[in-house]
Amino acid sequence: MTHLILKEHLTEKRFNSLNMADLQDFKQESECIYKSERYSVRDNGAVLRHSLERKRPRPTDNNWTFGKLNIKTGYLEIASERVHRIVATAFHGEAPTKEHVADHIDTNRQNNRPVNLRWVTRLENILLNPITARRIELICGSVEEFLADPSKFRDKFPDPNYEWMCAVSAEEAQISLKRMLSWAKSDKPLQGGSLGEWIYNREITENPPAALPNYIISKTPNAAQRVIFNFEDKPNEYPSTPQVFEGDPLTAYNECLIKGAVFFRNHNGEYVVVKSGFSKDKRILCILTRANYVYREQKNGEWQPVPVAELPEKVSDKELSHSLAIVTYEDGLFVHGKAETGFHPTEELEELFDDYIQGL
Known part of the structure; x- marks a missing residue:
């Protein structure tokens, strides 16, 4: 097998x-x-x-x-x-x-x-794709600017597979925008996609709620982690988090992210650094990581995580699960989050990483 x-x-x-x-x-x-x-x-x-x-x-x-x-x-x-x-x-x-x-x-x-x-329509579906939304932001300035008049951006996308978007009528684009804004205001706000963050974060910025920060304190000093599902999320360890630094906090963190270094650790095992880089505005540190463990079936029939170093066979990096993380510096803390929740193939995460750091 x-x-x-x-x-x-x-x-x-x-x-x-x-x-x-x-x-x-x-x-x-x-x-x-x-x-x-x-x-x-x-x-x-x-x-x-x-x-x-x-x-x-x-x-x-x-x-x-x-x-x-x-x-x-x-x-x-x-x-x-x-x-x-x-x-x-x-x-x-x-x-x-x-x-x-x-x-x-x-x-x-x-x-x-x-x-x-x-x-959802074909247009809404592709806008909800984080990679496509990110490309639109980079090429058009913002998703809302694209939706205001898609025809303005004909011939702006280098990939011909995106040309059909610019042929969408202004009426359809506005209907999609209104629908997505409506979703963002509902009790199930979009989470995990660039467009969802664009809409939902805008709602928060324009109408800031009197609520606790959407992160919890991690096990590692100076570290916090973004809440993904609810405030019952369990804290992780982030061993590469700087404890003493001078100058820009994210630059100091990036200097600690040596390839192969442990990025985070939880009850299953560790994820290690593959590569890291900054967003174009230097406000986000983006880290592509891979699992340092695999699941193996035990004699009792249960599946348990086993560190890669303990495996008798060699496992290539491409066969291991990957994750894309982002780090910001807020309230004197390094706040860790996922660029995308849910399942995403490694190739898609690689592409999204490149989009985040485009312009470096």
Whole structure:
């Protein structure tokens, strides 16, 4: 079994073992027809594909499942069909057009609960992609400037795959802008994407709430970490955090980020530095990291994290999970956060890293 297959097997097995009990944890059940197949769907994201009439049941028929994880895309699938589109069809109706896609509001591609899904247009979907949103900001100045008149930016994008965006009518662009601003003002603000941060942070800036900072203190002195889900997040260690420094805080931190140095440590293990760099305005330190551990099945059948150094075989960096972190200096603390939540392939994180530091 190759490492990639093992990784997929591990991720799927851990996902299923963690969620098996949740299959029965639901309040509502619905049915739909999706691509000529009949499905029963629960509001916990579980689906059941019915067997065809007068046909022998197929291996994946008549069984409740959250789906099989596609390790390359991060989506859950049943018989090669993406579960989130089936769930969205059952609870939100068929896609308004063939171009509409089912968007994960929290950016977690494995959270297929109906409340986390919504149909969005092709334009909205690409704007919600952090890499595309970042490129638009770099080329157009801001996302709102692009949406004010997409036609102004014809021939500005070096990649021809983005040319269609500039042909979108001003009316469609404004409708998309209003919809996304509405989402940002709702009780489920966009989180994790550049556009979401652009909208949501703007709302906070214009109407600052009387609330606690959205970070918690980490185990390492001088370090804090951005809250991702709620204030029950567990604090991590950030061993490379400067304890004594002179001059610019982020420059001092960057000097500590030697390739291979431990960036953060939690109950699973360590992530080490691959490379680091500053955003164009020098206000954000961006760090690409990789896991220094893998999961291995133990004799008791449980999967446990094992440090790479303890493995009998050699594992290449490309086969290890990667994460993209950002650090800011706020209130006298180095505040650590993730550039993106949810699943993102290493290649996508590499591309996003390059976009963050473009202009260096």
